[in-house]
Amino acid sequence: MVLSLVFREETWCFTQGEGQGIQPRDIVCRIMAANHEGSRRVQRRAASASHGRAWMTRHHERRKPLMHAQQIIATHPQVKGNTNDALIRCIEQCYDCGQACIACADACLGEDMVAQLAQCIRSDLDCADACFATGAVASRRTGSNEAVIRAMLTACETACRACAEECERHAGHHEHCRICAEACRACERACGEALRSMQPG
Amino acid sequence: MVLSLVFREETWCFTQGEGQGIQPRDIVCRIMAANHEGSRRVQRRAASASHGRAWMTRHHERRKPLMHAQQIIATHPQVKGNTNDALIRCIEQCYDCGQACIACADACLGEDMVAQLAQCIRSDLDCADACFATGAVASRRTGSNEAVIRAMLTACETACRACAEECERHAGHHEHCRICAEACRACERACGEALRSMQPG
Amino acid sequence: MVLSLVFREETWCFTQGEGQGIQPRDIVCRIMAANHEGSRRVQRRAASASHGRAWMTRHHERRKPLMHAQQIIATHPQVKGNTNDALIRCIEQCYDCGQACIACADACLGEDMVAQLAQCIRSDLDCADACFATGAVASRRTGSNEAVIRAMLTACETACRACAEECERHAGHHEHCRICAEACRACERACGEALRSMQPG
Amino acid sequence: MVLSLVFREETWCFTQGEGQGIQPRDIVCRIMAANHEGSRRVQRRAASASHGRAWMTRHHERRKPLMHAQQIIATHPQVKGNTNDALIRCIEQCYDCGQACIACADACLGEDMVAQLAQCIRSDLDCADACFATGAVASRRTGSNEAVIRAMLTACETACRACAEECERHAGHHEHCRICAEACRACERACGEALRSMQPG
Numbered sequence: 087m088v089l090s091l092v093f094r095e096e097t098w099c100f101t102q103g104e105g106q107g108i109q110p111r112d113i114v115c116r117i118m119a120a121n122h123e124g125s126r127r128v129q130r131r132a133a134s135a136s137h138g139r140a141w142m143t144r145h146h147e148r149r150k151p152l153m154h155a156q157q158i159i160a161t162h163p164q165v166k167g168n169t170n171d172a173l174i175r176c177i178e179q180c181y182d183c184g185q186a187c188i189a190c191a192d193a194c195l196g197e198d199m200v201a202q203l204a205q206c207i208r209s210d211l212d213c214a215d216a217c218f219a220t221g222a223v224a225s226r227r228t229g230s231n232e233a234v235i236r237a238m239l240t241a242c243e244t245a246c247r248a249c250a251e252e253c254e255r256h257a258g259h260h261e262h263c264r265i266c267a268e269a270c271r272a273c274e275r276a277c278g279e280a281l282r283s284m285q286p287g
Numbered sequence: 288m289v290l291s292l293v294f295r296e297e298t299w300c301f302t303q304g305e306g307q308g309i310q311p312r313d314i315v316c317r318i319m320a321a322n323h324e325g326s327r328r329v330q331r332r333a334a335s336a337s338h339g340r341a342w343m344t345r346h347h348e349r350r351k352p353l354m355h356a357q358q359i360i361a362t363h364p365q366v367k368g369n370t371n372d373a374l375i376r377c378i379e380q381c382y383d384c385g386q387a388c389i390a391c392a393d394a395c396l397g398e399d400m401v402a403q404l405a406q407c408i409r410s411d412l413d414c415a416d417a418c419f420a421t422g423a424v425a426s427r428r429t430g431s432n433e434a435v436i437r438a439m440l441t442a443c444e445t446a447c448r449a450c451a452e453e454c455e456r457h458a459g460h461h462e463h464c465r466i467c468a469e470a471c472r473a474c475e476r477a478c479g480e481a482l483r484s485m486q487p488g
Numbered sequence: 489m490v491l492s493l494v495f496r497e498e499t500w501c502f503t504q505g506e507g508q509g510i511q512p513r514d515i516v517c518r519i520m521a522a523n524h525e526g527s528r529r530v531q532r533r534a535a536s537a538s539h540g541r542a543w544m545t546r547h548h549e550r551r552k553p554l555m556h557a558q559q560i561i562a563t564h565p566q567v568k569g570n571t572n573d574a575l576i577r578c579i580e581q582c583y584d585c586g587q588a589c590i591a592c593a594d595a596c597l598g599e600d601m602v603a604q605l606a607q608c609i610r611s612d613l614d615c616a617d618a619c620f621a622t623g624a625v626a627s628r629r630t631g632s633n634e635a636v637i638r639a640m641l642t643a644c645e646t647a648c649r650a651c652a653e654e655c656e657r658h659a660g661h662h663e664h665c666r667i668c669a670e671a672c673r674a675c676e677r678a679c680g681e682a683l684r685s686m687q688p689g
Numbered sequence: 690m691v692l693s694l695v696f697r698e699e700t701w702c703f704t705q706g707e708g709q710g711i712q713p714r715d716i717v718c719r720i721m722a723a724n725h726e727g728s729r730r731v732q733r734r735a736a737s738a739s740h741g742r743a744w745m746t747r748h749h750e751r752r753k754p755l756m757h758a759q760q761i762i763a764t765h766p767q768v769k770g771n772t773n774d775a776l777i778r779c780i781e782q783c784y785d786c787g788q789a790c791i792a793c794a795d796a797c798l799g800e801d802m803v804a805q806l807a808q809c810i811r812s813d814l815d816c817a818d819a820c821f822a823t824g825a826v827a828s829r830r831t832g833s834n835e836a837v838i839r840a841m842l843t844a845c846e847t848a849c850r851a852c853a854e855e856c857e858r859h860a861g862h863h864e865h866c867r868i869c870a871e872a873c874r875a876c877e878r879a880c881g882e883a884l885r886s887m888q889p890g
Contacts, residue, residue: 157466158390158463161466162394181382184382185378188423189359189360190359192363192429192811193363193364193429196365196429205631208798213636215625219620221386222389227397228396228397228610229397229610231610231614233650234647240639241642241643244639265355265362266359269355396606401602410834412594413825420819423814427811429811432815434851435812435819439819441840555789556792560868561792565796583784586784591828594828595762595765598765598832624788624791627792628791628795629795629796629799671757
């Protein structure tokens with residue numbers, strides 16, 4: 087039996103051994119360790135602290151900053167808590183993807199083989215522009231502007247697809263391109279889901 | 288003894304009762320419930336499922352989208368994993384705050400008392416512009432441009448402070464202003480920490 | 489014989505009468521008039537000042553956003569002077585329209601009747617976001633990204649049309665809305681012409 | 690007696706000689722020449738065409754970004770025609786410079802020697818971000834936000850200076866860098882003048 091928990095932007099995986107329960111002190115000591123120490127020492131400490139009952143390993147390290155998109159939009163006088171979650175996920179993906187594209191363009195620019203990455207940098211910059219504009223338009227709920235939201239989501243989906251395809255060509259050589267392609271694909275999907283979530287208007 | 292865990296973008300609070308351990312099946316059944324059901328029913332289910340040993344309540348609901356900022360910048364050929372974490376937190380806060388300001392400006396615009404929120408909307412829009420530009424400049428690592436980063440961080444800190452002060456005036460009446468002020472203060476702090484983290488140049 | 493001159497962003501049309509030359513003092517007195525007075529009084533002054541030799545009328549008032557866009561893009565290694573003028577006019581219109589929308593949204597926000605202008609402000613802000621992103625994407629010539637340019641031009645044309653329609657509703661009451669609608673219509677046309685100027689690809 | 694005229698974005702200076710009038714055919718032939726030929730040949734042609742009566746020289750070549758900025762801001766309910774012209778020139782320079790930087794970054798990216806232009810591309814992109822944010826903040830007149838405008842103008846002036854210095858290094862080899870440096874210097878000056886035009890607050 088495995089239990090995944092997210093703590094301090096890390097996902098931790100508890101695996102029960104010997105059919106016994108996890109004692110709070112075990113979980114707490116490990117979480118304190120995760121909090122105050124580096125991951126290697128944590129895993130050693132966690133291992134030593136687990137009395138044959140359970141152990142904990144860091145599954146992955148993705149940092150998760152908090153975006154306030156959902157919280158604020160839920161308080162909009164014309165929304166009253168009834169948010170379109172697909173559109174809100176899309177807003178978050180737009181800002182994540184836009185930042186990833188700016189950072190990937192800059193990392194490509196720093197590579198020795200930059201000449202071979204010119205198309206990638208250009209696609210990154212176009213995608214970032216489309217993402218930020220779409221994130222802003224999709225963040226507004228006053229009155230209505232559905233034709234514009236749809237057109238922007240369509241343009242953003244197109245830009246994300248083009249950028250993902252280009253970055254995937256370089257993913258084997260450049261980790262920043264691999265991660266950026268991942269962010270672009272996530273944003274491309276989120277734009278498509280947001281489009282499908284909107285009533286035709 | 289209380290244990291806080293984040294799962295599926297929700298923070299859950301385990302409180303041990305009767306000095307006994309939390310059994311994995313209790314945690315799992317509650318997390319499955321959190322995963323598949325609405326929070327009210329979860330809390331009922333959690334209560335009924337806790338055999339006098341532990342109970343679980345949802346602490347708050349902040350969604351945590353993943354930003355790839357740290358991952359990508361860590362792979363920059365001139366960074367090689369040696370990231371300035373204060374600057375990366377600042378990038379993430381800039382995009383969060385910028386989006387929060389766009390959404391708060393739009394929510395203010397939808398309020399009946401919009402005329403009394405004109406200064407707030409204007410501060411929101413200025414702050415959003417400063418945040419996105421600063422997030423972009425702070426995302427680049429090729430070559431150097433420290434004087435520009437510092438000037439942008441200073442401008443962003445100023446815009447966040449001004450917007451937070453204005454939003455705080457309306458925080459009692461408008462939840463979107465309260466949340467936006469929170470995002471602005473977090474970004475103001477992050478800009479200050481990023482400035483202090485940079486060697487004078 | 490007609491001579492057209494641009495002065496202070498206005499095009500002036502000199503028509504020679506009676507086969508005689510235009511004396512510098514005539515031109516100067518009229519241009520001084522154009523400079524220091526409103527156009528109606530200028531035309532009266534110009535008429536009275538023209539001793540049957542030549543007269544000057546304001547041909548049209550369209551301001552001309554003339555940026556470095558054409559000059560720089562013409563020097564792009566892959567363009568080599570062979571610019572797509574429709575696309576360059578579109579870039580200039582995008583930045584002019586984007587700025588006009590930001591300024592109109594802010595002027596609306598300053599009006600006593602702001603509550604009746606909420607939809608106008610929202611359309612202005614969406615249009616500005618679409619315009620700046622489109623201006624940036626349309627400014628790039630390295631490699632290719634035609635599907636993205638086309639999708640952005642389409643989204644921008646949609647946003648400009650929506651904003652123009654909304655601003656035109658208020659053009660009678662608010663001069664900033666009248667001027668903004670003019671800028672939006674010009675940008676809408678420029679996006680359409682840029683789209684038609686691109687080979688399908 | 691000197692008469693300055695703007696034609697096709699160039700300022701032309703007519704100087705009357707021998708106390709005689711300028712004949713329309715002289716002006717027209719020169720303007721046709723200005724229209725269809727390069728400036729050197731124009732001046733030769735203009736000289737040869739002036740029968741000792743008047744000659745025409747190109748005064749300067751600076752293109753003039755003339756947007757709707759002034760027109761709209763002059764109609765703001767809190768401005769009532771009393772515009773700060775230094776701030777309006779700055780807005781226009783910000784958008785012109787921002788677009789020039791995007792186009793120069795893209796032209797640099799298309800050069801064979803792109804690896805030697807990495808710092809230039811990075812400075813261009815940072816400058817564009819600072820310019821657009823500053824142009825937006827400087828376009829607003831509702832309520833007040835002077836500390837933010839000043840901080841943004843200062844950051845923009847810094848970014849323009851840094852970009853101009855870098856582009857000037859490449860101005861001999863790349864015309865787009867020469868033109869971009871010109872736009873950056875104009876915007877740097879405009880930001881400085883706008884700062885001086887604001888009352889300390």
